[in-house]
Amino acid sequence: MFRTRFAPSPTGYMHIGNLRTALYAYLLAKKHQGVFILRIEDTDQSRNVPAALAAIYNGLALAGITYDEGPDKDGGKGPYVQSQRLPIYRKYAEELITRGAAYYCFCQKDDKPEPEDQPAHPDITRDPCRLLTQAEVQARFARGLTPVIRQRIPEGGSTSFDDHVYGRISIENAQLDDQVLLKSDGFPTYNFANVVDDHLMEISHVIRGQEYLSSTPKYNLLYQAFGWQIPEYIHLPLILREDGAKLSKRAGDPSFEDLVNMGYLPEAIVNYVALLGWSPGNDREFFTMQDLIEAFDMDRIGKSSAAFSMEKLTWLNGEHIRAMDPAAFHQAASRYYAAEIQKLDTEKISRLIQIRVEKLTDIPAMTSFLVELPEYSVELFENQKSKTTLASSAQVLSAVIPLLGTLESWDNGSLFAALKEFASAQGYKIGTVMWPIRTALSGLPASPGGATELADLLGRQETLRRLTIGLEKLES
RNA sequence: GCCCCCAUGGUCUAGCGGUUAGGACACAGCCCUUUCAAGGCUAUAACUCGGGUUCGAGUCCCGAUGGGGGCACCA
Numbered sequence: 001m002f003r004t005r006f007a008p009s010p011t012g013y014m015h016i017g018n019l020r021t022a023l024y025a026y027l028l029a030k031k032h033q034g035v036f037i038l039r040i041e042d043t044d045q046s047r048n049v050p051a052a053l054a055a056i057y058n059g060l061a062l063a064g065i066t067y068d069e070g071p072d073k074d075g076g077k078g079p080y081v082q083s084q085r086l087p088i089y090r091k092y093a094e095e096l097i098t099r100g101a102a103y104y105c106f107c108q109k110d111d112k113p114e115p116e117d118q119p120a121h122p123d124i125t126r127d128p129c130r131l132l133t134q135a136e137v138q139a140r141f142a143r144g145l146t147p148v149i150r151q152r153i154p155e156g157g158s159t160s161f162d163d164h165v166y167g168r169i170s171i172e173n174a175q176l177d178d179q180v181l182l183k184s185d186g187f188p189t190y191n192f193a194n195v196v197d198d199h200l201m202e203i204s205h206v207i208r209g210q211e212y213l214s215s216t217p218k219y220n221l222l223y224q225a226f227g228w229q230i231p232e233y234i235h236l237p238l239i240l241r242e243d244g245a246k247l248s249k250r251a252g253d254p255s256f257e258d259l260v261n262m263g264y265l266p267e268a269i270v271n272y273v274a275l276l277g278w279s280p281g282n283d284r285e286f287f288t289m290q291d292l293i294e295a296f297d298m299d300r301i302g303k304s305s306a307a308f309s310m311e312k313l314t315w316l317n318g319e320h321i322r323a324m325d326p327a328a329f330h331q332a333a334s335r336y337y338a339a340e341i342q343k344l345d346t347e348k349i350s351r352l353i354q355i356r357v358e359k360l361t362d363i364p365a366m367t368s369f370l371v372e373l374p375e376y377s378v379e380l381f382e383n384q385k386s387k388t389t390l391a392s393s394a395q396v397l398s399a400v401i402p403l404l405g406t407l408e409s410w411d412n413g414s415l416f417a418a419l420k421e422f423a424s425a426q427g428y429k430i431g432t433v434m435w436p437i438r439t440a441l442s443g444l445p446a447s448p449g450g451a452t453e454l455a456d457l458l459g460r461q462e463t464l465r466r467l468t469i470g471l472e473k474l475e476s
Numbered sequence: 477g478c479c480c481c482c483a484u485g486g487u488c489u490a491g492c493g494g495u496u497a498g499g500a501c502a503c504a505g506c507c508c509u510u511u512c513a514a515g516g517c518u519a520u521a522a523c524u525c526g527g528g529u530u531c532g533a534g535u536c537c538c539g540a541u542g543g544g545g546g547c548a549c550c551a
Contacts, residue, residue, distance in 0.1 A: 009551055044550055105549095148549055166481065175479050175547080183549040190551045214480045214546045235481090238544065242487065246544085272488095275500095279489055283499045302489080304482050305544060312488065312501045322514075356513045386511080416510075423510095434510035446512035453510085 002034025003204045006060075006067070007194070009041040010052035014059035014256040016247055016308060017209060017239050020273045024236065025207040026065045027274075027296040037201060038070030040081040041194075043187045059256050062266045064289050069201075077201045082193050089188035092196050092226070093149045093181050101225035102181055104147035105129040106140045127178050149182040151191075151218065159217035164205075164234040165301045171217045179218060191215065195222045198231055205298075207234045210305075234298055237277045238305040247308060263361030264313065265332070268320040272313045276306040286319055318358040329354045336363035340371040348457055352449045369442050370457065373466055376443035378473045383439075386431035393436035394474040396428070400437060401467050410460050415452035440470025 006022040008014075014022075029036040038060070042048050060067065069075030079085055096102035105127055127150060132140075140147070153176045160170035181192035188196070198206060213235050223230045239247055247253045254262060259269050271287045279302065280287075280295045287295065321329060330350035337346050353366055368374075381393035388396075400422065407418055423433040437451035441458060443466075455463040 007551095011551080041551065047550070150549095169480070171480070177547065180549045185549075187549085189549070194551090209545090210481070211545055211551090237482080240544080244543070275488065277488095281490070283490080285488090285500060302482095306489090307487060309487050309501070315501055318514090353513095355515095358513095383511080419510080430510060438511055442511085444511085448512070450510040450512090 001202075001204065002029050002032040003037065003202050004029040004034065004207060005037040005039050005198070005201065005203050006065075007039040007041050007197075008056055009044065009047070009190075010049060010056060011047050012049050012052050013055050013249070013258075015249070016253070016256060016259075016273060019059070019063060019256045019269070020239065020276060021207060021209060021236060022060065022065055023063070023270060023274060023292075024234070024278070024296075024298075024301070025205075026067075027292055028205060028207065028234075028298055029068075030293045031296050034204070035068045035075070036066075037075070037077075037203070038067040038073075038080065039197060039201065040071060040083075041190060042081060042083045043190065043193055045083075045185065045187065055257065062260060063256065063270050064266065082188070082197065085193075085197070086186055086188075088200070089182060089193055089196055090186065093188070093192065096151075096181070096222070096225055097149065099225055100152065101222070102149050102151050103130055103132065104137050104140075105150045105178075105180075106132075106145045106147045130178065146184050148180045148184050150178045151181050151222065153178055153218070153221065159221055161216055161220050161230070161233060163213070163216075164232055164298055165237075165303055166210075166213065166235055169213060169216070171214060173217075175214075176218050176221075191218060192222070195219050199223070199226070199228045203231050205232045205234055207236065210235045210238050234301065236301065237303055239276055240305050240307045242307045242309055244307065253308075259313075263336075263359030263363075264317050265320050265360070268317040269313065271320065272316050276308065277302050285316070286323070314358050321357050321360075322355050324354070326351060326354065332360060333357070333363055336360055337367065338364060338371065341367055344370060344457060352453060352457070356448045366448055369444055369447065370454075373469065374443040376439075380439050380443075380445060381436050381470070381474060383431075383435050386435035387429050388432050388435045390474055392428075392432055393439075394471060396433050396436045397440065397467055397471040397474065399426070400433070401464060401471065404455070404460070404467070405464060407460075410456065412452050412456040415455050419452065436470065437467065440467050 004025040006025050008018055008022075026036045028034070040053065040056070067073060069077060069080065071080045093102060097104070106129055107127065129150070130152065154173050156173060158170050158172045159176070160168055162168050179191050180189050182188055216233060216235075220230055241247055241251070241253060245251065249255060256269060260266055267288060270289060271292070274287060274292050275285065278296070279300055281300055284295075324332070330347055333350050333353070334346065337349070341349070349367060349370070353363065356366065357363060378390065381388060381390055400419070403418065403422060404415070407414060419433055419437070420430060423430045434451040438447060438454060441447075441451065441454040441463060447454060449457070458466070
């Protein structure tokens with residue numbers, strides 16, 4: 001039975017790296033008809049942000065990642081919030097002491113220099129409390145001191161483990177710190193809570209970032225001390241910025257929610273992120289969540305870190321937008337239409353722009369000309385490819401205004417037919433007729449739709465008004 | 477500083493001892509076309525460097541270089 005988990009700490013928002021970790025854990029579970037669990041790791045009281053919990057729930061929901069067990073979905077292995085499991089950690093930490101794999105440490109926090117004060121990290125020095133006798137420990141308790149519980153790392157030797165993506169990793173025990181398992185505030189550290197919970201929640205595959213690679217031996221020592229079965233490890237390569245730096249909110253790198261607000265489709269982001277560190281082994285790049293579940297294979301996760309490319313995401317987003325059902329796209333696009341645009345036929349607009357939109361946030365700028373004709377220069381009427389000049393444009397417009405004024409039906413088909421007929425009757429290349437009209441209607445060098453499509457959208461009255469403005473520009 | 481990991485075009489990647497080193501993004505050009513986009517085609521662009529092993533290394537081994545990560549009563 002595959003049981004995987006996503007175990008974020010509620011510190012703010014969903015990073016891209018977190019999203020991918022959650023996604024892979026979800027995909028692996030679903031691929032094997034397993035169970036995906038959400039566990040909240042809120043053991044650092046100083047870092048908890050109340051709203052962050054909501055961000056996690058929203059983020060997962062938005063991404064389409066659904067958990068089978070979690071804080072609000074009891075699967076019999078709860079509670080799924082670590083701050084609600086304090087007695088459990090204490091019990092197991094004390095058990096570790098009896099087993100000789102941990103010890104009480106009465107040193108004060110400030111006894112050791114802060115990491116940043118240490119210019120270069122010295123070799124690991126063992127904590128003096130390691131040697132405390134039972135009696136000495138009792139004496140300190142009697143004085144009212146509250147200790148932390150530290151892991152007792154074996155003196156010599158080395159500890160190894162097998163990682164699904166990185167293979168066998170081996171570290172000298174001398175490199176391993178006697179880390180704190182239970183803090184003086186009674187909360188466990190990540191290092192400990194993780195091991196206890198993964199065991200108790202029967203997690204079969206631990207999926208997490210590569211930053212845990214070198215501390216994993218410490219966790220294994222814990223599993224061994226308890227006599228617990230060690231889970232499969234799947235460490236994921238890091239996601240970097242394109243300049244090679246680490247992705248970080250502080251450096252302005254967007255979170256998952258930020259990207260959604262920037263006009264990216266959650267499914268496109270999920271698709272893109274899935275490809276960062278994993279490859280299906282063929283040339284396929286477009287995946288829905290269902291596709292991913294079917295195609296995902298943990299053996300195909302790569303080892304080297306990947307750079308997050310906004311450009312490629314943007315392209316993939318365009319692919320997803322184009323692949324949308326027109327009705328679905330219209331719905332997604334609707335909230336980006338300005339109030340004045342709503343007076344026009346927005347369904348028609350949606351059909352026109354769907355293949356041209358890369359991000360939903362492109363929509364306002366792409367459509368604003370429909371409401372207000374932009375100020376434009378008369379040179380816009382000159383276009384080499386369409387064989388237009390200021391003179392030809394003036395001729396075309398003056399002839400076309402009366403023609404369209406009396407056209408029987410006003411729709412794209414009729415408009416196109418009428419103008420095409422006009423062009424061939426006058427011996428014009430079709431572009432020579434269409435260009436000045438499109439230009440006068442949009443005031444732009446490029447527009448989402450051709451002359452007749454824009455005319456259809458704007459209606460007869462506005463079309464004639466804009467054509468007249470264009471003609472006046474040409475004649476002045 | 478010590479330890480761990482990684483290394484194919486600018487970016488994401490395929491490759492798993494014998495390939496004209498494949499695809500995608502981006503870029504440039506052409507075609508299509510009522511502008512743009514989309515689509516189609518073409519071009520430019522890569523195995524970090526040394527040593528081995530082998531008849532034969534992008535692929536295996538060692539080293540160097542470069543990059544990343546870890547070394548908290550943070551996760």
